[in-house]
Amino acid sequence: MAGENKARTSRAPRLDYAHVALASLPFMGMISFWQVFDGIVPKMLTGTFGLDNMTTGAVMAIDNVFGLVLLPLFGILSDRCASRLGRRTPFILIGSVIAAFSVPLIAVANGMRSLPLLIFAILLTLFAICMYRTMTVAIVCDITPRPLRTKADSIQKMVGYAGTGAMLVAIAVMVPSGDMPNYIPLFMLQALVILGSAVVYAIRVREPQLVQKMHDESLKMGIEESEIMVDDSPEAGGRAKITDRSVLFSIAMLLAATFFYYMSYNAMTTNISRYADMFYNMEGGSYAIINIVTIVGALSGYVPLANLSLKVGRKRVAVASALVMALAPVALWLIPGFSPVFYLAFLAIGIALGGVDMCVYTMLLEVVDANSVGRYSGYYYTVSMAAQVATPILSGIVMDVAPGLLFAYIALMGIFMLFAIAAARHGDTVLIDEVARRESASA
Known part of the structure; x- marks a missing residue:
């Protein structure tokens, strides 16, 4: 396989920490959202709308059901994307923008005590997150030579969980006590984290150039990224075939x-x-x-x-x-x-x-x-x-x-x-x- 070839390089590869960290920002925005969603939305469903635990659990399970269907679908679509921005970036930017709009809508619906609006906002948010969730991890692998991917993944995890920790602190500080707390400031902050992460990513990360740099570095190590037979015919949709x-x-x-x-x-x-x-x-x-x-x-x-x-x-x-x-x-x-x-x-x-x-x-x-x-x-x-x-x-x-x-x-x-x-x-x-x-x- 590609990663098991002999190296033919003039220097040992070094991880580009800066670009890995910048490419990890959408992952940070996405993963920090789950602390707010899993911690606060059940309180809305039971406290504001009086739903029982079983119904609340069913609503909270929608994200897993969405994930079973949408995550592989969007992953395949991104592999086939031929945008000038790259394969992952369009999904990351579009998904982040939609999520930045829909996340505060959850809190607004709770404040209005509108269950239909709340369910709509939840569904829209989960769809948006699924649109780019896979891409937030795929992009880091795309720009990192194979020998360094585990190290790059460790950097991505640290960036992601730093954002998670920050949102846990925000929950502790910004959610007041009482039967009907105002969650809008917290959800607005989460939307800003998602949108801000995407904006910095869009400004600082040039996916096509970084992917090409990864290919160049890989070739210097004797790692050919296209060794697996690929059927590029329209009928096959460009699907890579693994026959071994x-x-x-x-x-x-x-x-x-x-x-x-x-x-x-x-x-x-x-x-x-x-x-x-x-x-x-x-x-x-x-x-x-x-x-x-x-x-x-x-x-x-x-x-x-x-x-x-x-x-x-x-x-x-x-x-x-x-x-x-x-x-x-x-x-x-x-x-x-x-x-x-x-x-x-x-x-x-x-x-x-x-x-x-x-x-x-x-x-x-x-x-x-x-x-x-x-x-x-x-x-x-x-x-x-x-x-x-x-x-x-x-x-x-x-x-x-x-x-x-x-x-x-x-x-x-x-x-x-x-x-x-x-x-x-x-x-x-x-x-x-x-x-x-x-x-x-x-x-």
Whole structure:
């Protein structure tokens, strides 16, 4: 495959941190929105409109249903886009503009107590987010040579979650107490974050030039982005054909690993508040300390694990991280009660979450042609959405029948994920040390 060719370069590649960070801004605007949507919209539905929990849950699940259909569709459409702005940029800019209009409309509808307007605003917002969600990650891969994609992904995650943290602070500061708080300032701020991120991106990021630069850098390393046979006929729609069964099997395993990753991770985030109340005597919002420790672990691990993957390969880092995600929940399951030592387990889980998240996605894109990045990014998010639809139901059954088995369920999903990653034969890239060694030999 392209990423497994021998390097023929005059210098080791270096990551363009500035352009990666700038290209990550739409991702920041998009991902920060979910903190506001998931945290505030349920309060609107139950507090303002008096909907029951089941109906509220159904409304909140629309985003997953939209994602199952729209994310791969827009990913494929972006692969086929021939705009002078590039393949991803038109979707990013149009989706951001629509979202910047529709996000405040959600708060306006709540203030007007108009449920039809609220539902319309939610649907329009989710459509807009789906229009460019896949593109926010595909663009970073498009402009980054394959050996450096894991490191670029770590930078994107840090930029994205910086925006997420800022919006969490905004929620704490800007949402007043009371039965009918005014959410318009908060939603206006979120719209400005989305729009501002898109404006800076439009001004500073020139997708075609950066993609060409990536191709030039890749060719210097002996990495040819168009090795996979491509049928450019109108009938095939330019679809890249992968005929190697081993590669197809690896793609299936990496998508399966993604599915079980979200089955495991989402089961914890969905149920940890109730589990902590039952078994750790953490009442009220004190369970949030567990979430904070987990997020701190993920953020602290992104860059070190990305650098490690350049030395030992993505698969080894992903397998080691998956092993932690399989074993740490077993300890939490088997040891009764709560001890502060448990925070070390949650910290380790957070680091491992970051390791799997970075490596599996970049392994998937390593085995596909540059013309298919949007398509397979869409598939990646589709299986993640499917898992986030399934695991709240399955883990909810566990919590109803035998809540003490929650971490056993999480561990089981981690084991499935571990086996899937281990079974994938493709996805590693040329290691930086090997690039430098070959450079020295050729010199």
